Structures are given as structure tokens and as C-alpha cells.
Amino acid sequence: MGVFMPDAVAEVGHLLAVVEALDPRAAQELRGGLPRCDSTFGLGLAFFLAATANGARAWLGPKRCRLLEQLDGGALLDDLDLALAPRHRRTADGREWRVMSIPVMDGTAAGGCRGLLCAISDGADLQTGSALVLQMRLPALGAVQLVAAG
Template structure:
């Protein structure tokens, strides 16, 4: 996938990406009644939007699909660009012209639905508040669930949880905690990794920590007993 194909024509400034995750929860940022369920509908809603966009403007549809991250080597760059664009909602992602044409078809109902589905929401789990958002993935029906732990303002700890069900890997969960100069990462998989791939993963992680001059540890294990209370359960029974 060429790098230029990943770049939407209407991407807000990078500062919006930070604001998307850094702003404290408030009444204005909470989802409306029934909001938590809206977040679970993001992937099918985005598919509906893309189908409509295909019939309305094939060129805009190609651009929008090119900005959807997938679980391959383009994942990091595409995810960053997608989050930067969707900080402004669906309209910021597909662009003002395509959004206006979509809104004309049904009075804006579909694109408003997408805006709500892509918006961050807040959920308490295990005594902590988490900011949740869901990113549609091209190769996962459920998309990528991103959860950031909201601390009390006195801690320097930041915890990020990512959950997805890639078609080729099955359920995957990654939890990363940064506290000061230490980064601890736990990767849980439904499928085991070959010993060579596991060794390479540990070596790459250690090299990255050394380059950043921070300490930390990488743990890789099965999905059983994983911390999965943020979303529809990624069942350990299913994983095993």
C-alpha cells in the first residue's frame, strides 16, 4: 500500500490526536443514552458508510478504504492516520465534500450514527475509569478496541489496552503500562507463537527498550484468564 494512498485529504492537525485521548472526561464528552452500545456498532456502521460511499463516489470510497488500518506491516502508520482523521468524527475521515453528499441522502442520519460510534466513551472497570474507542480494521469484524486508563492525576502511570480478533490470528490482547522510565507489555494470544518468532519478538522488544534507554519486560502468553472486562467478552473458552 503506497504511503500516499494512506493520507486522507482532510486530516486535522496532529494536536487533535493527542486531544482525542488526553482530554479529561466530562458531561460533554460522555456518549448519549445508550452510548456504550453505540461503540460496539462501529465496524458494521463503517461498512455501511463505505458501501454507500461506493455508490455515491467511488474515488472517495477508495480513499476511505485505504485509510482503514489492517493487521499487517501498514498497521501502525494507517492506525495513526485514521485516529488523526477520526478525531473529528466520520466527517473528518471521509472529507467535507463526501460527507455533505452523504448527509443529503438521508438528512445526515447515517454519518451522525458513525460519529457516535467512533467517539470515545468512558467505562469503569475494576475500580478504574477507562476511555474506550473502537477503530474499524479492514481484516477484523469487531475492529480494534483501544482503552486508556484514566489515572487520578497524581500518578505518572499510563496503561493502554488493545483488543482485536484478526481473522488469521483469532483473539489478541495487548496491555502496555508506562510508569516513569519503565514499560511493561503483556501480549496474550489465542494461538501460540513458534519459538523462533517468540525469540525474535523478545529480542526486538529488548532492543527497542535499550534504544529508548528505559527498563521493562515483555510477557507473552495464552488468552486464558486475560483481563477482558472492557468489551463484549473475548471468551477464554473460545480462545482455547
């Protein structure tokens, strides 16, 4: 789609490294909420999207946020909120897309993280229905795109 997005994967990776240093158990819990490239992918993605609907602070919870805010005044949390925020983009064919970059844990490497680009377009004007495009780069397959329309 050629959309510029802040690197959510890098921001989440940085956040997890900081939380790991402060509280390894909390970091493990947060990693458990990220989607994975395995049979739990759909459930993990649904959980992560629901948990981050109110921003990174809602995903982390108040206790972890207080610890992180004491470190840098909340700058890391602000960066993460910006990286995870959906963007609205219009493509050449006139469709309006809601695009979100989502970090996905790599099930093969501890701490490894890859990105998923999720774009949703609802029908507008003469168009009806909606479309969903998921783009991801998998280690074994390379670039993969899943398109669903209804």
C-alpha cells in the same frame, strides 16, 4: 473489559458501501485511511485516529458529507459519529478508561472489516502512569490482547 460499544465496524462498513455506490474512487481513498492487519498497521491506526478526532465528517471531508447529507439528511453521518465516539468507563478496580471501537480492514478479503477495541487509562489518585489495551480478533490467531503500561 465488558464495555457496550456501538458497532463502529458495521457503521463504517455501511458508510463505505454507500460511498462506493456514489463514488467508487472516494470509497477506495477512505479504505486506504483505515488501519490494516499488516506492516502498516501502526501508521494506519495513527492516521485514522487523527483523521477522526473531529468526527466522521472531518474524516470524509465536506464534499462527501454534502452528498451523504442529501441522501438522508445526515442520519448516516450522525450514526457514524456516535459509533466512533470514545466512551469513558470505570472498571471494578476503580480505573477510568477511555474506550474506542475502531474498524480495521482485513488485508486478505476485499471489503472485509474487523474491529479493534482501544482502551486508555491515565493514572489518577494513587495510581501513576498510564496503560493502553488493544483487543482484536484476528482470523488466524483468534482473540489477541496487547497491553502496554508506562
